Amino acid sequence: MNKLGRILLVEDDPKDVELTLTALGEYNLANEVVLARDGEEALDYLYGGGNPGASGNGYPAVVLLDLKLPKVDGLEVLSRIRSEENTKAIPVVMLTSSREERDVLESYKLGVNAYVVKPVDFHEFVNAIKELGVFWAIINEPPPGSMKRE
Amino acid sequence: MQKRPYRELAISILWRYGLCVALVALAIVLTLLLQKAFSAPFWRSFFFVWVIVGSMWYLGKGPGFTAVILSTLAVDYYFTPPAGEFSQDLRNLPFVVVFFIFALVSGWISSRLKERERALSQARDELETRVQERTKELEKSNTLLLTEIEERRRAEKVLREQTELLHLTHDSIFVRDGEGIITYWNRGAEELYGWKSDEAIGKTAHELLGTVFPKPLEKIMSRLIVNGRWDGELVHTRRDGSLVIVSSRWAVQRGDDGQPVAILETNNDITEQKRAEDDIRKLNEELEMRVIKRTNELGEVNKELEAFAYSVSHDLRAPLRHLAGYAELLQKSASSNLDEKSTRYVAMILESAKRMGDLIDDLLAFSRTSRAEIKKSRVSLEELVDEVLGDVKRDANGREILWNVGELPDVYGDRSMLRLALVNVISNAVKFTRQRERAEIEIARIDEGNDVAIFVRDNGVGFDMKYAHKLFGVFQRLHRAEEFEGTGIGLAHVQRIIYRHGGKVWAESAPDEGTTIYFTLPRPPEDTGDE
Numbered sequence: 068m069n070k071l072g073r074i075l076l077v078e079d080d081p082k083d084v085e086l087t088l089t090a091l092g093e094y095n096l097a098n099e100v101v102l103a104r105d106g107e108e109a110l111d112y113l114y115g116g117g118n119p120g121a122s123g124n125g126y127p128a129v130v131l132l133d134l135k136l137p138k139v140d141g142l143e144v145l146s147r148i149r150s151e152e153n154t155k156a157i158p159v160v161m162l163t164s165s166r167e168e169r170d171v172l173e174s175y176k177l178g179v180n181a182y183v184v185k186p187v188d189f190h191e192f193v194n195a196i197k198e199l200g201v202f203w204a205i206i207n208e209p210p211p212g213s214m215k216r217e
Numbered sequence: 218m219q220k221r222p223y224r225e226l227a228i229s230i231l232w233r234y235g236l237c238v239a240l241v242a243l244a245i246v247l248t249l250l251l252q253k254a255f256s257a258p259f260w261r262s263f264f265f266v267w268v269i270v271g272s273m274w275y276l277g278k279g280p281g282f283t284a285v286i287l288s289t290l291a292v293d294y295y296f297t298p299p300a301g302e303f304s305q306d307l308r309n310l311p312f313v314v315v316f317f318i319f320a321l322v323s324g325w326i327s328s329r330l331k332e333r334e335r336a337l338s339q340a341r342d343e344l345e346t347r348v349q350e351r352t353k354e355l356e357k358s359n360t361l362l363l364t365e366i367e368e369r370r371r372a373e374k375v376l377r378e379q380t381e382l383l384h385l386t387h388d389s390i391f392v393r394d395g396e397g398i399i400t401y402w403n404r405g406a407e408e409l410y411g412w413k414s415d416e417a418i419g420k421t422a423h424e425l426l427g428t429v430f431p432k433p434l435e436k437i438m439s440r441l442i443v444n445g446r447w448d449g450e451l452v453h454t455r456r457d458g459s460l461v462i463v464s465s466r467w468a469v470q471r472g473d474d475g476q477p478v479a480i481l482e483t484n485n486d487i488t489e490q491k492r493a494e495d496d497i498r499k500l501n502e503e504l505e506m507r508v509i510k511r512t513n514e515l516g517e518v519n520k521e522l523e524a525f526a527y528s529v530s531h532d533l534r535a536p537l538r539h540l541a542g543y544a545e546l547l548q549k550s551a552s553s554n555l556d557e558k559s560t561r562y563v564a565m566i567l568e569s570a571k572r573m574g575d576l577i578d579d580l581l582a583f584s585r586t587s588r589a590e591i592k593k594s595r596v597s598l599e600e601l602v603d604e605v606l607g608d609v610k611r612d613a614n615g616r617e618i619l620w621n622v623g624e625l626p627d628v629y630g631d632r633s634m635l636r637l638a639l640v641n642v643i644s645n646a647v648k649f650t651r652q653r654e655r656a657e658i659e660i661a662r663i664d665e666g667n668d669v670a671i672f673v674r675d676n677g678v679g680f681d682m683k684y685a686h687k688l689f690g691v692f693q694r695l696h697r698a699e700e701f702e703g704t705g706i707g708l709a710h711v712q713r714i715i716y717r718h719g720g721k722v723w724a725e726s727a728p729d730e731g732t733t734i735y736f737t738l739p740r741p742p743e744d745t746g747d748e
Contacts (some may be wrong), residue, residue, distance in 0.1 A: 080535060082535075082539040082542070082543075083405075083535065083538075083539070086538075086539065086542040086543075086546075105654065113262075135531050135532075153477075163531070164530065164531045164532075164534040164535050164538070165527065165530045165531045166530065166532050166581075167526075167527055168585070168589075179384075185534075185538055186538075186574075187534060187537050187538050187541055187570060187571060187574030188541060188570075188571055188574065189541045189542045189545035189546075189567075190545070192538065192541075192542060209584075
């Protein structure tokens, strides 16, 4: 097994969290998942008191970001990540229900690395999550400073 | 008068002297004949004096003087005693001398009279010549004068007629002099403003009419002086106080020195026209306001629809995904415990969830087609159909399809939307010919007025034309789901796309005989009117 990067999953819907974690679990990718239940939590994790940069835990190898979130939405989180020196290199994948053109366009404008529409079909969903996890957490070489599991 | 030179020429000197001698001889004969009747010495000289006077008068001084000498000699010879010889008697001498002197004096007087008369006659002749010349001149100038008078009369007539015409014209025309005083006022002006000609003439035009100028009068005047004319809109006040808007044209009349002496002003009442224009402008403004309002309303509705679609896209799909996800997990975790029936139920749940997902996706795509902005450009249908056929053929692999693609034109439209429409129509043709051993699909053009019409014809299952009105409705299907899969949104999509391009779409079909879908599209702007 290759070293596995930490995944920051930002998702407010507990069912989606469960299904996503199940999907990741099926391929042994779920161990290093940090969960944020809304945009604020995500920002708090990245920039708060015990932030990965300060605590030495390292930044996540990838952020799976839902678009529609309570309090601070996905696009705002993305824009903050891209504007901060410490986090601007972290790969961010939008994982969302919407394939609305303006959402896709806005996400790419803000510098998202990938935009994935969650399929209704569970098999497809599992495949999508698996491929994302494998690519971003294993294959992709993350920027220096992010945590990788040997 | 004119005869005189001839006579002078005719009477030669010889003739004159000869005649003089002959006359003296005649006088001798006559005196001799009458000697017995008249014994007084006076009568002895009577004829001689007449001969002398006559010679002097008619024959000139030379012959006259000759007559004096000859007469004196004849008197002395014949009529002084002794007759028949020259007198030597001194007693007779005084008579001869007296005669001679008398003859001389008579001759001189006659000669002088003759000269006087000649001078007089000459003067008379000259006078007459001058009178004739003057008369001629007078006649000439008279003729000239008459012609001139005639011409002037004619010109006056023309002028009068023209003035009359000017007076009769419907346009309001008046003339004002350099000081702005009205000098002419036609009937049109009388009718337009209400003042009679004799009331208006002599008044200052702009004061009488209360003229409102579109710009300062000085500017207008300088333009007028430079160009010789000016036109613009003025507001005048009529006699009854009402306002009239006129289209005014000014022309300047210049004197010999080039300075303006009068201005001809022609005015046409455009009040009604202006009012109509105002009304139209107001109506247009209102219309524009209404259009803006309606557009805003539509924009609002559109925004709401967009929000709705957005919400559907996000929120409706999530529970569906969960439904499918948990059903799948259930199937996996409980597969050993579930009987065949329950396994089928779970499978049905999954199938329905998937179908609903497809429906939502199609509906969202359809709504996007309606809302998305059309980006028109020249599109080669030939290329586009080629591209689409590539995709469609891949999906239909293994099937025998005879493709019959004719020459296709360029059209003007949104490439990606047109592609979507073509994909829908062509894959429909492929789908509904599935039961044919050998499917035939024809794609070609026909002429349809200014637009380009394309048709896609198949030899598939077709449909009954009595359902044709349902063909293009959203989620309308003319075949059962187990016969042909699909959400029933494809042709609705096609129709929406063609409508948004300003085209028409229609179908011809009969059960089991295949279907032809027609649609029209605009030609590229630069091609309009060709072919």
